[in-house]
Amino acid sequence: MKIASITDAGKKRLQKHREKQKEQKARIRNDLEQYGREILNSDEMQQAFRQTHHTRSTVGEHTQRVAEKSLAICYALNRLHIRTDIPAVVAGALCHDLGILNRDEKYASDQECYRQHPSDSVEVAKKLVDDLPKKTPDIIERHMWPTAKSKVPNSLEGMVVSMADKAAALEDFIQGSSVKHIGLKETIQNIRERSNHRGS
Ligand SMILES: [Fe+2]
Numbered sequence: 001m002k003i004a005s006i007t008d009a010g011k012k013r014l015q016k017h018r019e020k021q022k023e024q025k026a027r028i029r030n031d032l033e034q035y036g037r038e039i040l041n042s043d044e045m046q047q048a049f050r051q052t053h054h055t056r057s058t059v060g061e062h063t064q065r066v067a068e069k070s071l072a073i074c075y076a077l078n079r080l081h082i083r084t085d086i087p088a089v090v091a092g093a094l095c096h097d098l099g100i101l102n103r104d105e106k107y108a109s110d111q112e113c114y115r116q117h118p119s120d121s122v123e124v125a126k127k128l129v130d131d132l133p134k135k136t137p138d139i140i141e142r143h144m145w146p147t148a149k150s151k152v153p154n155s156l157e158g159m160v161v162s163m164a165d166k167a168a169a170l171e172d173f174i175q176g177s178s179v180k181h182i183g184l185k186e187t188i189q190n191i192r193e194r195s196n197h198r199g200s
């Protein structure tokens with residue numbers, strides 16, 4: 001009887017945990033669609049899913065991981081009453097590595113790529129987003145910290161994206177492309193479909 005009640009309590013906890021996870025995924029998807037629409041809908045983002053990154057992943061999947069982790073950190077901070085600029089984080093996370101597209105043609109060496117791609121990503125962000133959030137260029141420019149002789153992030157949002165980037169890079173190397181995601185590809189597809197629908 002006692003074992004049965006513990007099991008029931010465990011099941012309830014598990015169910016509650018799954019519901020919370022589902023809610024968080026929906027929140028992430030909403031924030032990405034609301035604040036990242038132009039970026040998600042860009043040719044650059046489509047191309048990102050075709051370029052290998054961190055040996056076993058793609059730039060797109062890495063970007064997806066960074067965006068998810070950045071937002072998860074922001075929500076956790078929010079629960080501690082520490083506010084973050086979500087639009088700036090979304091644009092920063094989604095664009096932070098887009099400058100690395102066509103890396104083999106653009107950069108003479110890996111070192112040049114490490115040093116130069118943040119600035120190139122800022123240029124891509126400026127091109128893709130008409131009204132880029134004020135903090136986003138610095139978030140992108142400093143995302144490589146503490147590697148590649150990068151400057152230290154100068155905002156909480158920059159620190160969030162930089163930490164998410166390192167954690168995501170580890171996952172890229174360890175788990176590759178096989179891990180199940182929130183569905184950024186689906187998000188892109190949804191945005192495209194809605195755009196087409198509105199345009200017709
Ligand atoms: Fe990077």
Ligand SMILES: [Fe+2]
Binds near residue numbers: 062096097
């Ligand atoms: Fe990155």
